[in-house]
Amino acid sequence: MLIQLDFESNDPIYQQLVDQIIEGIARKELQPGEGLPSVRSLAADIGINLHTVNKAYKQLKQEGYILIHRQKGVVINPDGVPKADEDFRQRIEKSLRPLIAESICRDVSEEEFIKQCKQLFETFKGGNT
Structure with missing residues (x-):
């Protein structure tokens, strides 16, 4: 999945990142259990601050889209996204x-x-x- 950020947008960079990862899951470009780059790796790849990626990952984790494991790293929730409540x-x-x-x-x-x-x-x- 290709991440494309608009640095001129009024939307915060972390929110753009969150939105694009959720879109990737919705389009099935990102599958349950699939790994995502580490915070440092993704930040370096797209040229943004690692704290920005960390904030995006924290939000995605809180909303149930991803899991963060010490050994496995960051993965799309293998159980799928929690159903709407x-x-x-x-x-x-x-x-x-x-x-x-x-x-x-x-x-x-x-x-x-x-x-x-x-x-x-x-x-x-x-x-x-």
């Missing part, structure tokens, strides 16, 4: 609320919004970019 569903709603409100303000129709969501779902389910 009520907390996750609340996070979805919290994230969608401003997007829907802004879409309404910008005259994006409900149909267009839903169509775009469906296209993105299919992109991830189908493993396409």
Whole structure:
């Protein structure tokens, strides 16, 4: 999986890294049990501070996407990602609320919004970019 960061983005680098790893898992580019580079190795490979990678890995671990073993290193959770619970569903709603409100303000129709969501779902389910 190729990590591409936008250093000009308003999104923090660690969050871009988290998002791209989650996208890699969703696209099945990263499989359960598959190893990821060490913090130092990934930081060196993409030219960022190791604390940034460490922060991303900590968030991914906290959310159940990865496991960090002393001997095995960093691996995609072999049991798969934990299923959605009520907390996750609340996070979805919290994230969608401003997007829907802004879409309404910008005259994006409900149909267009839903169509775009469906296209993105299919992109991830189908493993396409």
